[in-house]
Amino acid sequence: MALTTDVKAELVNIRNAPPTVRVAEVTAVLRFAGGLHSIAGRIAVEAEVDAEVLARRVARDLAELFGVRPEIAQIQGASGHDAARYAVRVIGAGETLARQIGLLDQRRRPVRGLPNRVTTGSQEELAGLWRGAFLAAGTLNEPGRSAMVEVVCPSSESAMALVGAAHRLGVTAKAREVRGMPRVVVRDAEAIRQLLTIIGAGRTAVAWEEMRQRREVRAGVNRLVNFDDANLRRSAQAAVAACARVNRALEILGDDVPDHLRAAGELRLAHREASLDELGHHADPPLTKDAVAGRIRRLLAMADKRAAHEGIPGTESAVPAGLDD
Template identity: 45%
Template sequence: MALLDDVKRELSQIDGELLAAKQAQATAMIRFGGGLRLIQRQIMVQAQFDSYEAALWLQNTIHTLYGHDAAITEVDRPTPMGGSITRYVVHVERGGAALALQTGLLDRRKHVVMGLPNEVTSGNISQVKAAWRGAFLAHGDLSEPGKASYLEIVCPTQDAAVSLTTAARRLGISAKPRQVRSSERVTLKDPDAIERMLLLMGAPQSAREWTGKRSDGEARGKANRLANFDDANMRRSAKAAAEAGKKVRHAFEVLGDEIPENLRAAGQLRLDHPDASLEQLGRLADPPITKDAVAGRIRRLLQLSDKTEKARQQAGA
């Protein structure tokens, strides 16, 4: 959660955007944060956030940009684990219908726009970026970098998911809408796409932090894979050496004194150094020999033992 909090804090501090971009961000924050409520035939604008900075940004923007007063209410929500989480609800009770018309969430026929207004998704690129920023501030989530990296936004309606997917396409990013437990979501899973979206939304510092953690995680994963690979190789080598020692011991019992000296020396090295590799056995030989020479001599020793044992069995028959 720490990285997610950092991203939302960084996005909430963006200032100096063009008027159209601010409007697009405010519209997206209202749509993805909750939208419009009809209470006693009056339209009330209400949006909920997990970031106080995001709620404060929207409150200030509603006042300075649209001339309406908005209040922030702190609400504690229970969690499935028995704890609670704090949410910040921005609501406009007076002038809600006028604000909905100003943001484009009500069309000229007074119909509720279930996605994002067309002037936002088809606007200039700064508006499209701001729409994604607003949606993320309202209901976005970001994984810690790892095997299952994702950037995801929970959408209030299917139309909202389609709007967000269209906006991502205009930014050159492929985002996939999907349904999870009856909720609509838009998800990015490609790490490069996630990094680029963070940059486009306006969170370069968080993008660098996310990428750094991702690189560290990949490096640790590679190191772990190499360590596991080495462990597996060591186990296989130890098993092969133990089996070779058992066969050499049997060959000595079968052949007795009838063993050529070079083969006996190679076999004895294996018995004396059961955990050593063939290369190490070669260095221990007097004079030193190659690992291929060690392997060849042990192989001929075992072949001679097998041949002798079979001959004795046939003679006994």
């Protein structure tokens, strides 16, 4: 929620936009945060928003652009823990305003989507449309698996219109339905940064991108650490298994072990954590890694052959349960 608040705080302070852009923005706010109501037989236009500063911005735009006098009412949350919300209402001139902004068609029928003049406007107007939609019903998640910009939409038609506007801005967005509610989501990290910049939340876009990069670096480090831990664990298990088999081989063969194979086996037991290359350096005279590996392999094979002939457990029986060879 902190990032969403940052975006909205940045957007609501944008000033001096052209009138057509302000119309697109306030139209989106009214469409995505409210709609039409019938009060005492008259059509009223209402938008319910989550911040007083946004309610005042909407009221000011409606007064300056359409010459109406909205009223602002504070709405208490359902419980004491819910934040207060604010309703912006136009009752007296509600029907006229609804026609002007495209919430009603010429036959007084509610429009389920967005006005065509808004969705086919200029790039600035499309940015204003998306800005209003985000201010009304948008959220920005932190970078990660669930990273996305999401706008909850009042209808599937408005969702598709918002997707189309995003595509005209060069941003990939998709419409989906969650628990019966249409939504528009932008998931790609670059697309999120681009959209935030386009609608006017440049500072938050930079902060979001920096957070994403930090998390990617941290995730990369964690993957390397986990990879190293796994390798160390496997190496330790392999060393325990190898030493257990060598020890069993020496028991099976007793005095019948050729000296060079016995020396290799004892070298393995004396330096349990050492690699084959390191074992070769400990040998006298020094041996190559392949030579050490070959001698230990022959030692185990000779012991297993003897064990099979005598009907006794071989070298594998000495490996503790749960360890890999």
